[in-house]
Amino acid sequence: MSIKRSLLGVSFRVIHLMVLFFLFLGFQAYAVDPEVPDSEDAISAGQSIFNANCKTCHRLDQKLIGPALRGVTDRRELDWTKRFILNSQVLVQSGDPIAVELFEEYNNTVMPPMDFLGEGELMNLLAYIEYGDKAEPEAAAAAGDAAAGAEGGSAGGIPSEYLTIILVVLVIVLILVLVVLGLIVSVLTKYMNNSDKLDAEDKEFINQKTDYLAILKSDGFIVIVTTIVLAFVVKTAVDGLYTVGVQQGYAPSQPIAYSHELHAGQYEIPCQYCHTGVEIGKSANIPSANICMNCHMHIQNVGGQEGISPEIAKIYAAVDNDQPIEWVRVHNLPDLAYFNHSQHVAVGGVECQTCHGPIEEMEVVYQHSSLTMGWCIDCHRNTEITTRGNEYYDKLVQLHSESKDALKVKDIGGLECAKCHY
C-alpha cells in the first residue's frame, strides 16, 4: 500500500514540476545564434567537451563559479564568445569592456585557456550549451523527490505519530469510562442506602471501604511491582549497553570549517571528485590537499568577498609547509570490522546518502547512521542485488530463477561472519 502511495506521490510531483518547467521555458525564450548546430551528434560531442573542461566551474542553467551559460550566443556575439572561450585573459587584458566586467563580476577568477579546442569542437560545445540537457536539472530534482518519497513511505503502514495520538485518545476514553463507572457506582450506592428493603448485612456490604493497605501488602501486588521495576531496569541497562561505542550524531569540529553544504549541495560537486577511492578501494579517501587546490588555486574566498578566506588559507599553509591537514575521523568502525566502499558503491550501486545521510545539507558533517552491526545486517537483509549486466552473478541468477523471492544480499552470504570479520 505504501509503495503505491509513494509512487502516486512521485508521479504527481513529476507532473507538477513538468508544468512548472514548461511555464518557465515560456518566459525564458531567447534567440540562439543560427550558426550554432543543433544536430544530436554535435550536442553529444559538445557534452563530452563540456564535461571534461567546463563542468568544474559552469552549469548550463545555474550560476556556479562562472556564469550560467545557456543563451550565451544570444547575449554575446558569436565571434566574441569563441575568442573568450579560447583565451579569456587575452580579451580581458586587451581591455574588452564586456570581458573585464565579467572578470570582475566573478571575483577575478581566471578561466583557464581552452586554445586546444578546434573550430568544430567550439561549435559542438556551443551546441551543447544552447540545446543540451534541457531537462537535466528538473529530472534530477524529480529523482531526488522520488527518493525522498520512497524513504518516507518505507517506514511502514501507519506513521508513528498517529500511533501516539491513537494511544492518547484511547487512554482518555478509558479514563472517561472509569469516571462514568465511578459515578454510576456512587449513584447506585446512594440509591441503595435510601432504599428500605435492605437488611443491616446488606448495608454493611454496600458501605464497606476498600482496604488499600492490604492490597499494597499483598504478595501478588509486590510480585507485580517488582517484576515491572526489574523489567524497566533491565530494559534501560540493555538499551544503555547497546549505545556503548555508538556515536550516532558525532560531529567533531574539523581543523578547517569545510562545508559539504556549500561544495556538495550548492555547487553540486560530485562526491567522487574528492573522495577518489570510493569506487576502487576500501577507503573512500579524505581528499589530499592537491585535490582542494584544483579549485582553490582560483577560488580564494567565499561569496565573492575580497582577499583570502582564513579557512582556505589553511589549505595554502598545508601545501606551502608540506604539512598534511589532520582531519578528525567522523565515521569510526572498529578494527575488527572490514568495510569496503567499492563493494557498496561501485558494485552494489548504493548512494552515498543511504549511509551518510543528507551530506549535501551538512554544514558540519555528522555521523548519520548508527554504524552498528544490526544496522548493517538490516540493510543486508532487505537490499536486493543489482545483478543485471554483471556477469559475475549470471550463474547465481540462473540458480535463483525458480525462486519467487527477490535475490537479496543475505542470499549470497551477506549475513555471514567472514564477509566482514577476518
Next chain:
Amino acid sequence: MKENKKTYWKGLEQLTNDPEFVKHADQEFPGFTSKKNQTEDGGSSRRDFLKMMGFSVAAASLAACEAPVRKAIPYVNKPVDINPSIPNYYASTFSSDGNYASIVVKTREGRPIKVDGNSLSPITQGGTNAIVEASVLSLYDKARLTGPQINGQPVEWPALDAELGSKLASAGSIKIVANTILSPSTDRAIRQFAERYGDVELVTYDPISNYGITRASEVYYGSNILPSYHFDKAKVIVSFGADFLGSWISSIEFARQYSKGRKISKENPEMSRHFQFESNLSLTGANADYRTTLTPSQSGLAVLSLYNMIAGKAGAGSAGGSNLDLPHLARAADELWANRGNTLVVSGSNDPNVQVIIHAINELLGNTGTTVDVENPVYFRKGNDRRMNQLVSELNAGKVGAVIFYNCNPVYDFGGGQSLAEGIAKAKVSVSTAEVKNETASLVQYLTPDHHYLESWNDFQPKKGSYSLAQPTITPLFNTRQAQESFLKWAGNSISYYDFIREDWQALYESLGEGADFQSFWDKCLHDGVYLAGEAEGTEEDATVSATGDIAAAVSAIGQTYQAQGSGAELAVYAKVGIGSGTFANNPWLHEMPDPISKATWDNYLTVSQKWAMENGLEMKEGATKMANVSANGVSFTVPVLVQPGQAEGTFGLALGYGRTAAGRVADGLGVNAYPLLDASKGFVSYDITEGVSVSLTEEAYSIAQTQTQQTFMGRDFVIQEATLDEYKEDASAGRYHPEIYKDGEFVKPSKISLWSGHKYSMHHWGLAIDMNSCIGCAACTVACRVENNVAVVGKQEVLNRREMAWIRIDRYYSSPETANSYKELEKAADNPEVTFQPMMCQHCNNAPCETVCPVVATTHSSEGLNQMTYNRCIGTRYCANNCPYKVRRFNWFKYHDNKDFAGVNMAQNDDLGKMVLNPDVTVRARGVMEKCSMCVQRIQAGKLAAKREKREVKDGDINVACAAACPTEALVFGDLNDNNSRVSKMLKIEENSIEAIKEVNEERAYHVLEEINVNPNVWYFTKIRNKDKNEA
C-alpha cells in the same frame, strides 16, 4: 593399504610408546604451568574471579564514556599510483650471499608487506623459500643502522665522504670483500672505484661455499664455471650429500625442477628416481626414494666407487682407488647407466677433487648438455675460498691498506673469521656497508650503511643471458645510502645508481638491437622484473667449454683424504632451511618456523644417531635432552643434543647460522656458532670434520622446543596413505584406505551417513588439493602464511608449552617397517626411516565438528565452503579446539602484540617499525580468542570484489592463498570446486556440475585425512608415491 605394515611416528617417544608421552598425547595443551604462575595451587580463586569481574565492569563503563578522537590524515600531494587501501605490486629481486630469487613485492600505502615469487622468472618460476618470504621483516628491523658513523660516532654523509676519500687515496692497497656479486652494474661501479684508486682488488667468498665446484670446473673444464643443473630432465638423480632442495646453490629453482619430475598422474605415471647418500638427514634426503647413510670420510670414496662402476659399464678404465660397498650404490650405477643422458649426479662436498669426479661421472653418462649445462653457467656462488683465506693472512701481516666489506660479514660467517677480526685492526682504513652493525661492522672505523634491498635499485645476472632488476618499494626509512652510490661517490662520480644502471641497460639494449626504443625496453624489463636475452647474445667469456678428462690427480687426492672406515667421531656441518647462513638470523619468523626435519624451533643442536644416544644412555623425550661438550678443530663448546633418526652412525650434525653476537635482539646469543669449526687451510672451506672430533654428554638438562610430537594423530594409521610407483601403475588407488561403515545390513562409505543435512554452495566452493608427492617439506608456506595473516610469534618458552600459533604446519612423519618394542628395535627403526611431509591446516570441514560445539556461534560455515572464525564473537571456551580432529586451531593464551614480554620475539607486532609489516586487511588477534587458517578469506574477498567490479566471473588463478602462492613445487593447488575448469577441479576430477557440499571426486589418489569420521573436509590430499620396489624401508 593392506600390505602396508609400516609404523608411522612423529618422534621417537611416540615410536616407543613412552608412558610420559602417552600421558600427555591426547592433550593439545598439557597441564604445563603458564608463563606467569597465578596462585600456588596453579588455578585462580573465587576472589580473583570477582576481582576480574569488578574490573571488567569498571573498564567497560569507563570505555563507554568517550570515544577517542581518531585522525584521518590524507596526503598533501597524493602520488598518482598510490591509493590508500589498494595494494601495488612491484617486480624486484632478492639476492643475498649468492642466493637469488625473482620476486613480486606487495605494498600497501607505500609499505612493502609481502614478498611473492615472480612467475615470469625463468629461474625461480614463481617459487620462494622461507628466507625470501621472511626477508620483508628485515626491512623493519630495529637493529638496522640509521646513518653513517665514524668510529661509532654518527656523522653526516658529506663529512664521511670527505674524510674517507682522502684516507683511501693514501691507503695504498685496497681490498673489497664481498659475497658473490650477481649485479653487472655493481661490478662496474666497483671497477670505476678501482680505476680511481688504482690498487684495488675484489675478493669474494660465500658463507655457504660452492668453491669446490668452480675449482673443479677450472681443473676439469678449464673454466671456473658453476654449471646450470636441470633436475626436471633427470630420470635418475644421485646426490652425495647435496641438499639441493634445501640449501645447495639455487634451491628454489631446483625444487621447482625436481617436483616437475615427481608429479604423476594416470596419463603420465612416470617419475624420477632419487638416490641420496648422506650423513645428516637433510630435506633432500628426506625426499629421496633410496637413502643411504655414510660418514663424511667415506663420501669421497663413494663418489669414486660410483665412477668406477660406471666407467666399467662404459668400457673406460677404472680410476683406481679403494672401492666402497654401500647399499643402493650398485643399483644407482645400473640405473644411471640405463638412463644415461637423462640422469644427474651431484655432490654437496666442497672438496674440488670430489667435484672433479662428479664432473667426470656426468660426462661419462652423457649428461653434459642435457641435465648439466656448462654452456649456460650460473653466477650464483663464485666465492673463492683460497683467495679469501690468503686475504686473512695478508691483513694480519699488515699488507692491506684499506679493507671495505661490501654487505658481508666474514668475521662471523667465514671459517677464518676469528683471525680476520684481528687483522681488520691492522688495516689503516676499514669500511663496512652492512645495514646492521654486525660482527664485522662493529670492528671497522667507517660505517656506510647500505639501503635494505627493498629500498634499492639494482640489477642482476644470475645466469648467462638472464637478467633481472630490483627496484625500491619504499622510500629509505633511514639516512642510509646505496652502497654502489657510495663506491661511485668515492670514485668521484656523483651519478645516482639508478642512472648508472640505466647506462648499463642502455648498452645492453643497444647490443641486442631490438625493440622500439630504450625507454619502452626499460619499462618492460622493470615491469616484468626479468629479461631473458635470446640465444644470439654473446658475452666476453663465451669460450666453448670442453672436458679435459684428466682426473688422475683428483683420484689420488681422494685416496689420501678419504677412507672406507672412519677412525672416530665425525662432524658434518650443514645449513638449515630456515636460518641458512645466518645472514637473516635476526628474523623471528625464521626461528619460529620449525626445522622441516627435526621440527625444532629457536635452537641450534647437535644431531646424534639413535645408536649413539643409546650407548650414552640418552633418552630424549618431547624436547627434554642433555647438553654435550663438543670439541673439534681446536674449538670447544657446549651444545644441546637432539636424537635424529636417519643420522649416520658415528656422525654428528651441527647447523650454521646461530651464535650471532651482533645481529640484533632476536638472534644474539641464540645457539652456538659453527663457523669457527670450518677449516679453510686445504684451499677450500671444508664442511666435513673427519678427525679430532670429541663429543661427551654432560648431565646438564636442556629443553629443545620441538613441535613434532605435538598434535599427535593417536594411532590412526591412515593419515598418511602411500604406495610405490609399481603399485600405482597397477592400480591407481594403491595405498588408499577406504573406510566403510556398517549401516542397515551393508557397508557404506562414511559420507553416506550423516547427522548433518548438508550445505549447498551456489556460487563458489573453495577447496585445496595437496599433492604429497610434490611437497618437499620446505616450509616456505608456513612463513608465507605467517606474513599474510599476521600470525604472532610466541618464542621458545611458549612453543615448549605447546602454544605456537602457526596456522599451517608441516607434519613430518617417519616410517619404517619395524615397530619398536625393544631398544634394539628402536635403533633399527630409527636407523634410516622413510619420511613423509604433510601440510596440515584447517580442513574447512563441510560437517565441521568445531562449529557444532561453539556455545556462542563464533565459528560458522560460509556459503562458499569456508569454516569461518569470528574473533570478536569468540569468548575462548576452546571447545572447538578440543573437538577438532586435526588439531589446527590455535588459542591466544596471551596478548602477543604491544606486550613487552613478547617484544623480543614478536617483532612484527610490538614496535612502530615492526608493525609496518602487518597486513592491514587482517585483524591482529586479541588475547583469549581462537584462531586458525581462514583460507586467506581476505584474498578471496578481494578477488571476488575485483571480478564484480569488472562485471565478470572469477577466473581460476585470480585468487590464490598465501601458502599455495609461496609453494616452489606447486604442491598446494587452490581453487573453486564449483568451477569445472579450475585447476583444482581438474586435478580432483570433479565431473558433475554440482553445487552440493559433498562432491564426488574421481581422482583415485585423492583422499581425506580421517575420512572415517566423515567431517568431509574441503582439503584433499594425494597419496604419496615412492619410486622404489615393494617391501623396502
